[in-house]
Amino acid sequence: MSHEHHGSRRVGQVKEVTSLSNPIVKDIKALSDKKHRDETKSFMAEGLKLVIDALELGFEIRTLVYAKNVKDKPQVVQCATKTVARGGLVLEVSEKVLSSITRRDNPQMVVGIFTQRWTDIRDLKPAANETYVALDRVRDPGNLGTIIRTADAAGASGVILVGETTDPYSMETVRATMGSVFALPLVKASPADFLAWKKGAGVSVVATHLAGAVDYRTIDYKKKPVVLLMGNEQSGLPEALAREADALARIPQAGRADSLNLAIATGIMLFEARRHLLTLEDRA
Ligand code: SAM
Ligand code: CO
Missing domain, CATH: 3.40.1280.10 (SPOUT methyltransferase, trefoil knot domain)
Incomplete structure (x- = not known):
């Protein structure tokens, strides 16, 4: 299957997304397939704690996704600031979009897309x-x-x-x-x-x-x-x-x-x- 991978490198943007058919959302959803994780050398971490852990340990963040209703939480603001500073994309989305990204009925309110790290x-x-x-x-x-x-x-x-x-x-x-x-x-x-x-x-x-x-x-x-x-x-x-x-x-x-x-x-x-x-x- 040939298709583009979108939007991992738009420096400093915060985008609002509500549509399930948004191409960036589709790309993130595709990360549930190993093939796409391999192609993009990326993966998804769910939940604020995991995203903070990954950022602290120096994992490269490509995209931060959070639900609109947590956008004012200080830790979420901090994650968003770090993401933008490191050249990642920030997406503010509806809960419906988060459910679809994480394939869960009660999704975590914050999700991060990071670059995989392997040691030789x-x-x-x-x-x-x-x-x-x-x-x-x-x-x-x-x-x-x-x-x-x-x-x-x-x-x-x-x-x-x-x-x-x-x-x-x-x-x-x-x-x-x-x-x-x-x-x-x-x-x-x-x-x-x-x-x-x-x-x-x-x-x-x-x-x-x-x-x-x-x-x-x-x-x-x-x-x-x-x-x-x-x-x-x-x-x-x-x-x-x-x-x-x-x-x-x-x-x-x-x-x-x-x-x-x-x-x-x-x-x-x-x-x-x-x-x-x-x-x-x-x-x-
Ligand atoms: N049918 C398999 C076999 O005959 O080896 C059973 C594999 S076991 C579920 C999976 C692994 O767990 C084993 O290969 C071994 O590394 C470890 N393991 C499980 N029980 C063990 C035991 N009592 N002593 C040592 N290793 C064990
Ligand atoms: Co692909």
Whole structure:
């Protein structure tokens, strides 16, 4: 499908939009398709808190959209001022337009369109006390969002998406991260690139596996930076990745379930690997 992408670069404008067929609105709505997020290297963050987080963390804002009835809120005014100062477009819209953009009946009153940010795996230089999460072909947007949020909360240093994965910049995943998507470097890598990086990175790759030989609580997470490698929801970790790991870990289970949900397993591993680094006292 060939069409133009409109209106991301009109410096300093505030436009009022009430029509659902407005071309700028149509472009924003198209961001629910991965193809359009990829083409434009942009994504949507919903809600004032997320927009403020993204601006604070230096994400490039292309368009700020808010409902007319919140236009005088000081934080909204601040966001609009920043957007204009950074060369973005500001849209004042009806609630109907916001509903249609976010595909929700009770939409957030503020939405931001930002440029995606990716880190090249070759730029990841793990240091002492750092922990990374590597996800093999993660499929579920909610799982990925939960994992990014949990990795951030555990003090991890980045999330590596290995192979074909769900998009961290989808609306569902961004929502589920509660803002943590802005806090952590995100990396995309093929299995080959991941393994090549691993060779020179000085890390200990701890792969989780239902056939894991080692109880996850017996592993030394202190001697090197750790990469926790997690398997795909349906098929688990492929042999080609599992055999390159420095340890294969299993979380002992009781009961009927034959495995844990991927995000839960990742959470358990993260907090075990960082147990010695996390305290209630000095929150980083
Ligand atoms: N049917 C898949 C299999 O046989 O591997 C189940 C995959 S499980 C839902 C998704 C991922 O979560 C696994 O690849 C592993 O990384 C992690 N996982 C789940 N339960 C685990 C456990 N008890 N020990 C270690 N890892 C686990
Ligand atoms: Co397009």
